[in-house]
Amino acid sequence: MxxxxxxxxxxxxxxxxxxxxxxxxxxxxxxxxxxxxxxxxxxxxxxxxxxxxxxxxxxxxxxxxxxxxxxxxxxxxxxxxxxxxxxxxxxxxxxxxxxxxxxxxxxxxxxxKLPEIPEVDLASISLERLVVKADDASVDEALSNLADAAKDYKARDEGAAAEDGDQVVFDFVGKVDGEAFEGGSAEDYPLVLGSGQFIPGFEEQLVGVKAGEEKDVTVTFPEEYQAEHLAGKEAVFTCTIKEVKAPAAAELDDELAKKFGAEDLDGLKGQIRERLEAEYAGAARAVLKRDLLDKLDALVSFELPPSLVEAEAGQIAHQLYHEEHPDDHGHDHGSIETTDEHKKLAERRVRLGLLLAELGQKAEVQVTDAEMTQAIMNQARQYPGQERQFFEFVQQNAQMQQQLRAPIFEDKVIDYVCELAKVDDKEVSKDDLEKAVEALESDD
Structure with missing residues (x-):
């Protein structure tokens, strides 16, 4: 040879x-x-x-x-x-x-070839981790939202007219050109006015009805309605009102707490506080991670493989195109031209990706089988009833396995770097944390 x-x-x-x-x-x-x-x-x-x-x-x-x-x-x-x-x-x-x-x-x-990655003095990096404690007002607000979600509906006084937000229980028969159509009728149907459950214009016409009344509701099906034989057609629904009920928020007591798996109200408040602080910690980690990546990006410079940059820029352009054209679900839109801005972002991503991969390799960072299994389970939940098929698909698809493994590996490398860097905790308000997260989103 x-x-x-x-x-x-x-x-x-x-x-x-x-x-x-x-x-x-x-x-x-x-x-x-x-x-x-x-x-x-x-x-x-x-x-x-x-x-x-x-x-x-x-x-x-x-x-x-x-x-x-x-x-x-x-x-x-x-x-x-x-x-x-x-x-x-x-x-x-x-x-x-x-x-x-x-x-x-x-x-x-x-x-x-992949470039030589320069050494980085991780101990020289200084970071600030935002810490937010869940205050009583935030806990009470979340508790109130839970009570609202658990609300019941109680019959209004006899003769009371239905208001927006009320629940109306009624029978209805829908007709197009005088003929009843399949799926256009029901009995004892509970509808919350303003929920947007029915086609536009229907619920608004029931505001003001009273129990015992009969009312014709005239609406036009949308042009893009899923049932083609009804799309764009006018329909008349004869509605017989049986009950008008007003929303009644659940009482903030031990009984409400038990509905959500807690022993009592204090226990539910404790669960809410823990959940809120976990959410705050997740948001704070995103802010910390961006700060770390910005500092690493400023610390290192090396030649990048043009093919990787070009591929990443193309992927960014494609993703942004679909974000700007949410109705275009296909891939027959032709080539999408990459801009200097796409290329600049691609260079950053490739540079940081290669750096994190190098740091992880040197630190012998590994994604365990248990972590992969958990990631697959989390993804499989998006396909209820098809979890087994999803598991089998991932097992036979190396590319899908890599897509699931990559973010786990990256997070573990970030944790490794943070252990070596100087990280100071700074207690801030929820508003300050929200502003920091909004700043991240505006930079994306």
Whole structure:
């Protein structure tokens, strides 16, 4: 095997590899010798088939395998000797396309190597971690929201008119062009006025109705209504009002607490306080992480593989396009041009990604099987009833596994860096934390 360097420019590398016909022949013979003891052929005992006959019978088929293994071996040896780590899969192509058996094989290999990552003095980094305690007012507000969510509806006084927010219990029959249609009728239907549960214009017409009344509600189905035979058509719903109920917030007592799994009201307040402070801690970590990444980005500078930057810029442009065009769910929108802003953000992401990967590798950061299982379970919850199929899909999809593993690895590296950096806690108000989070979102 002869390897000759043809390009050494920045991170770009290219080589020509030549596999001689003799090397290929030796490799084929080696494979035949390895298989010979197990081969049976008519007229010969097992393991006694002559090599010449074996070569005639199987040589052509083994030649392709030998060629691939020899080239792969040469590439692996090259990366081991040079220490290069390709940024993406190397491009390999055979240059003598008119090759025939007995010829040498000429191959070109090109790739971009990963750069050398400079050392970073992590102990020199100073960070501030925001700490927010859940005050009584926040706990009371959350408790009030729980009581509102657990509210019941109680019958209004006889003859009282329905107000926005009330629950109306009624029978209805819907007709289009005088004909009742499937799915357009129900009995004892409880509808909260203003909930947006029915098509636009329906609930507003029930404001003011009273128990015992009958009222026709006239609405027009939206043009994009899911039932095509009703889309854009006018319908009349004859509604018979049975009850009008006003919302009644749940009492803030031990009974309410038990509905939410607590022993008593004080226990529920304690759970709320813990949940709020966990939410604050999560938001504070996001602020801390951005501050850390900003400082790391300012500390390091190294050449970036153009292919990684280009791919990342394309992904950013594609993501932003769909955020700006939420109704375009397909991918037939043609190419999306990347801007200097996309490229600048891509360079930051690639630089920090390579740096964190290097720090994690040196620190021997590992994502455990238990952490991966938990990540898969969390993702699987988005597909109720199909959790098992999702698990099997992830097990068979290496790319999906990497997508789930990457954020776990990154968070563990961030934790590792924070352990070595100087981190001071600073107690702030909830408003201050919200402003810090809003500042993050405005920078994205």
């Amino acid at each position: 002869q390897v000759t360097e043809t390009l050494n420019e920045g991170l770009k590398r290219a080589y020509t590899l030549m596999v001689t016909a003799q090397e290929l022949d030796e490799k084929v013979n080696e494979k035949l010798l390895e298989a010979q003891p197990e081969i049976e052929m008519k007229g010969f005992r097992k393991g006694k088939v002559p090599m010449a006959l074996l070569k005639k019978q199987f040589g052509q088929r083994l030649l392709g395998e030998a060629m691939q293994e020899t080239i792969d071996g040469a590439m692996n040896q090259h990366f081991e000797d040079s220490g290069d780590r390709p940024a993406v899969q190397p491009e390999v192509k055979m240059t003598n396309e008119d090759w025939k058996e007995g010829d040498d094989v000429h191959v070109e290999m090109s790739y971009e």
